Amino acid sequence: MARAVIVSGGGTGIGRSVAARFTQAGDHVVIIGRRAAVLEAVAHSLEGPGAVTWFSADLADPSDVDRVAAQLPDVVDVVVNNAGGYASRGMPWRGPADIARALTTDFTNNVLSAVLLTAALSPRLRRPGGRIITISSIAGVRGGVGPYGAYASAKSALLGWSHGLATELGPDGITVNLVAPGYIAETDFFAGTMTSHRHQELVAQTLVGRAGRPDDVAAAVEYLASAEAGFVTGQMLHVNGGALMGR
Template sequence: MGDGRVAVVSGGGTGIGAAVARGLVLDGFDVLVVGRRGEVLAETATRISAECGRAGAVRPVTADLTEPGQLATVVEAVGERTVDVVVNNAGGYLGGATDTLADVAGWWRANLDANVLTAVLLTEALRPALRRPGGRVLLISSIAAQRGGGGPYSAAKAALHGWAYDLAGALGPEGITVNVVSPGYVAETEFFGDRMTPEGHAKRVDATLVGRAGVPDDIAAAVRYLAGPDAGYVTGQVLGVNGGSVLGR
């Protein structure tokens, strides 16, 4: 990696995270992609760097961001460099049993850990290194935060909104912006695994006003704007990127 601007993207190995990483490389950033699957991260880092013609522009960092002790790996990878952008993309819907109250508690904790705690711990770990002024903190939420439908996943994503408002207030005086990107249905990701059916896909497309599913690059484009120099007056906002499935409010 060089001496240019630095971005850190969690959940950067596939889908939206990989698209965000690629877009930021195209915008001139050196990018650290963070996640639990080292082999996937390494393959993605090599591929994006080659596609963008910038050898070593993307560096993989293997860490489970739900474990506080593993955040040191990310901090060490950043080293003495200043962090310009943090994109908290790690998370997803985690299924679980609900037969007992203990099952319910475990299911909820797993979703809160994966979607909220990962963002909190990564942001707090990198907070001292954020560029002042000019730093950007971005949280990837979900349409489920606004319309429900995901149980603990919806609740976890909605929690990111409230935290973003607090964080924007705390970091604004230091010249750092904090915003949320809230995707709607995005195809070409691992989010649904083998749960998506042709009928489910069609239903979600029909719910949009534009008649198509989103793709990871749609979300990456929103992140690139909010991470860029033209968004310095935008903070404490939730940007819906959902094809009109949920109207702004």
């Protein structure tokens, strides 16, 4: 049976690969992001027995979430909270006003987007069998300083929220998990800032000697969304090539 799968940030990088996997599995996939042209192009390009539809929305904006949620299926099988990123990159970090701006930016894009979408959809998640999967980051566990600390703390906040939701929804047969990617190339995450020196540094941190690919993360999401993963909840699955072990 085709599942209804909602993928936030499904127009680029990891989210696009997640959408591709579910489309190939024959599911009805909805991708959401802010840029309509990006989403439309991806919806046309993804191949498989499934179907892809798209909605443009800022998922950190409650009225946008309400508008989109009203058009989403009545029963949802899988929510993938992938939208986000390091939007405070390069912001100044000199005093309270700067710090407040950077923290607000990263919490808005990473935390608010996941919490608002999930709150709108959780009443219609399939019971039992629904799945909520949120993309955190290696940064949320390893930490960071300066504006990167704003991003790291936002990704860390997703852990406490997700674990609480796992407790709340477990009795309904819904699992709630996180995937924490390490360095994943072929995404828009680095917004043109990646240098070959930094790339080599990040690859050297891994035990397997390569950068991650969006499909490495998508494969983990596909597993957590599967029926076979019904006994896995309240977990964070690290996909980082061994750059951070066992936490």
